[in-house]
Amino acid sequence: MDESIMSERHKIKETLDCKGLYCPMPIVKMKKALKGMAEGEAVRILATDSGSKRDFEAFCNKTGNNLLEASEEDGVFTYVVEKVGA
Template identity: 45%
Template sequence: MSDTQKIDQELDARGLKCPLPVLKARKAMKAIPPGGLLRVLATDPSAVEDFQAFCRTTGDHLLESAEEQGLYRFLLRKKA
């Protein structure tokens, strides 16, 4: 991610199981302006598919999906 991009909100969903990370992200996205960024941290491996489906459904964009040592990081851009 570029240093010039400002994260509007970060959601810590570590330790939560499906579907809670996506449900909490949906709620968090309501407070983010169009085009804004939400970073989500999760530990549930099923979150990868869940966030892909979430973005297909909502029209938001999954800009980043990465995993390192069991920590999943997602960067979502709210649709404009």
């Protein structure tokens, strides 16, 4: 999917570079970003922590936010999380 269409569709408001950061930093930084967003807006996170996939799944599972994307390329994980609720 084209980047601009994707951004439009998921309303990605911010990209957080969390490469080189370990748990719990990517989760905490994402939470901070989501706090300032409206429902339906999304944040993209780039991370290298190998445990981050389970962490992001768990975060979304427990908080009710939507994990729209979880992919990996050359050791860099990309997550897109959409804010659900206030």
